Amino acid sequence: MQSAIVLGGGMVGVGAALHLQRRGWAVTLVDRREPGRETSYGNAGMIQAEAVRPYPMPRDLSTLLKIATGRTNDVRYSLSSLHRHIEPLLRYWWHSAPKRHREAIVGWARLIGDATSEHDILIREAHADNLIRRAGYRALYRDAAALEQSIKDAEQDQREFGVNFRVLSGSELTKAEPILRDDLPGAIHWLDTWTVSDPGALVTAYAELFARLGGRIVLGDAQSLQQTTSGWSVDTDQGRIDAAHAVVTLGPWSPDLLYKFGYRIPLVRKRGYHMHYSGGASLDLPLVDKGGGYAMGPMAKGIRITTGAELTGPDALATPVQLASAEASARELIDLGKRVEPDPWFGTRPCTPDMLPVLGQAPRHPGLWMNFGHGHQGFTLGPATGRLLAEIMSGETPSIDPAPYRPERF
Numbered sequence: 001m002q003s004a005i006v007l008g009g010g011m012v013g014v015g016a017a018l019h020l021q022r023r024g025w026a027v028t029l030v031d032r033r034e035p036g037r038e039t040s041y042g043n044a045g046m047i048q049a050e051a052v053r054p055y056p057m058p059r060d061l062s063t064l065l066k067i068a069t070g071r072t073n074d075v076r077y078s079l080s081s082l083h084r085h086i087e088p089l090l091r092y093w094w095h096s097a098p099k100r101h102r103e104a105i106v107g108w109a110r111l112i113g114d115a116t117s118e119h120d121i122l123i124r125e126a127h128a129d130n131l132i133r134r135a136g137y138r139a140l141y142r143d144a145a146a147l148e149q150s151i152k153d154a155e156q157d158q159r160e161f162g163v164n165f166r167v168l169s170g171s172e173l174t175k176a177e178p179i180l181r182d183d184l185p186g187a188i189h190w191l192d193t194w195t196v197s198d199p200g201a202l203v204t205a206y207a208e209l210f211a212r213l214g215g216r217i218v219l220g221d222a223q224s225l226q227q228t229t230s231g232w233s234v235d236t237d238q239g240r241i242d243a244a245h246a247v248v249t250l251g252p253w254s255p256d257l258l259y260k261f262g263y264r265i266p267l268v269r270k271r272g273y274h275m276h277y278s279g280g281a282s283l284d285l286p287l288v289d290k291g292g293g294y295a296m297g298p299m300a301k302g303i304r305i306t307t308g309a310e311l312t313g314p315d316a317l318a319t320p321v322q323l324a325s326a327e328a329s330a331r332e333l334i335d336l337g338k339r340v341e342p343d344p345w346f347g348t349r350p351c352t353p354d355m356l357p358v359l360g361q362a363p364r365h366p367g368l369w370m371n372f373g374h375g376h377q378g379f380t381l382g383p384a385t386g387r388l389l390a391e392i393m394s395g396e397t398p399s400i401d402p403a404p405y406r407p408e409r410f
Contacts, residue, residue: 001026003243004393005234007222007257008372009035011379013249014206015386016371018122020247021215023394028241030220030234035207041200042274042347043379044295044306046137046286049116049192051377052109052161054355056096057089074293074308076322081313088266089311091353104355107404109161111357111384114399116194118383128205131198135285136191140173140333142291144185150290154188164191179281179334187287195286198300199379206383222250222257231367245393247369252314252350254358254372261365265358265410267373268351270309273323273344278302280337289333294326302340305330309349320344351375359385359405360392369393370407 002025006017009031017029029035066072077085095104123132141147157163166189174182176189196202211217220236225246232246248254255265276299286297293308307322323344330336352358352373362368371389374381385405391398 002245002394003231004028004245004247005030005225005232005241005243006247006249007031007225007234008249008251008254009033009203009207009217010040010249010251011203011206011382012040012251012371012374012385013247013382014203014210015118015122015382015384016247016249016389017215017386018206018210018383019386019390020393021210021213023390023396025390025394026243027210028216028218028243029207029210030218030222030236030241032219032221035203035217040203040379040382042272042306042345043199043376044286044288045196045199045297045299045304046295046380047116047119047194047196048377048380049112049194050157050163050165050190051380052112052157052163053105054101054108054375055351056101056104056355057092059093059096072293075311076309077311078313078316078319081316082311084313085268085311088268088353091266092268092351092355095354100354103404107356110400111381111388112377113161114384114387115380116192118387119194122206122209122383123202126205126209128202131196131202131205133195133197133285135195136189136193137195137286137288137297138168138173138176138187138189139288139290140180140187141185142289146290147185147188150188165189166191177284177287179283181333189285195297197298201300222248222253225257227261227365227368245367245369247371247389249371251372251374251378252348254350254370258362258370261362261368263362263407263410265373265407266353268353269311269314270349270351270376271312271346272309272349273307273318273320273346274304275323275327275344276302276304276340277336277338278340280335283334287333289326289329292326292329293322294329296326296330303336314348318344318346320346349376350378354409357381357385357405358407358410359389360402360407363408
């Protein structure tokens with residue numbers, strides 16, 4: 001029987017562990033905390049079937065100036081830590097040129113196309129349907145011109161990738177969400193996306209399925225990973241564990257571990273914040289406020305606001321400027337109620353400069369595998385990339401061409 005250690009208990013790691021397990025592998029899942037407590041816990045709670053275009057870096061001068069001068073809430077940066085981000089940002093800018101972004105879209109859309117179907121299998125096996133709603137979400141626009149352009153983009157995505165949407169006028173939006181103010185231009189209702197009332201609980205449900213089927217979950221230190229004569233070992237609270245293969249699914253921490261093995265994989269690390277609110281109005285479906293640069297959706301703990309991207313140091317203290325701006329914008333739209341937590345949650349999204357995940361075997365280390373760099377969509381894509389990785393590791397014909405994601409491209 002083939003054996004593997006999967007390092008990282010987020011959606012990507014749990015997805016990989018489950019797919020290896022169903023192919024007969026003996027799998028141990030190792031993390032420093034219980035599964036689903038890091039980045040997978042803190043997202044906007046959407047399995048995004050419509051997200052066929054990875055986020056490019058803006059290249060027009062007006063948008064870059066807005067970011068540089070702090071006049072947009074989508075992206076903020078800390079000047080003192082900007083030097084950490086310069087090299088990956090320059091690569092990101094280069095890959096965001098129209099022709100290269102087009103190449104990224106092709107590789108990205110293939111993965112997105114499998115996202116909901118792969119989740120669907122696990123949702124049913126994990127008995128997690130109570131966490132899922134299959135009714136889409138709404139992208140709300142405050143500017144009529146921005147709405148018109150987004151409708152054109154949506155029509156293109158529908159023609160090319162088959163995504164489904166419905167345009168709502170301002171009055172139709174108010175009818176759908178009566179708590180909203182009634183003077184907005186309208187919204188796009190993306191119909192194929194699924195929403196999750198507790199993202200951390202969904203990862204936990206998948207992890208419990210893995211354990212129920214005989215998988216082993218232990219607490220351990222990924223940085224203790226060592227190559228051995230027979231494969232790989234890692235130190236855990238249950239002692240040293242050995243396996244023939246090791247899979248690095250540590251999200252933004254993956255390059256730090258791989259560095260000691262001689263790999264230099266660049267990431268644009270984007271920090272995001274969230275906060276819950278209760279005692280106010282209740283939303284029907286999640287809303288993404290395109291003008292405000294944030295998402296808000298109904299969750300188990302209340303309405304969760306999730307921010308865009310902050311470029312800061314890995315150990316920097318919370319600077320919830322974006323959250324404060326998002327909260328003020330949301331209060332213009334609905335009665336939010338009061339904050340549930342005393343302090344905001346924050347986590348880091350691992351974004352590669354070419355906008356595609358790193359997936360495949362380490363070029364110089366047999367039995368060492370990588371699966372990270374999913375950007376804003378690790379929660380969406382974990383089961384899909386987990387299946388692709390397990391197919392490659394098991395010697396099967398991959399369901400899609402893995403070439404665009406190979407680690408040696410860096």
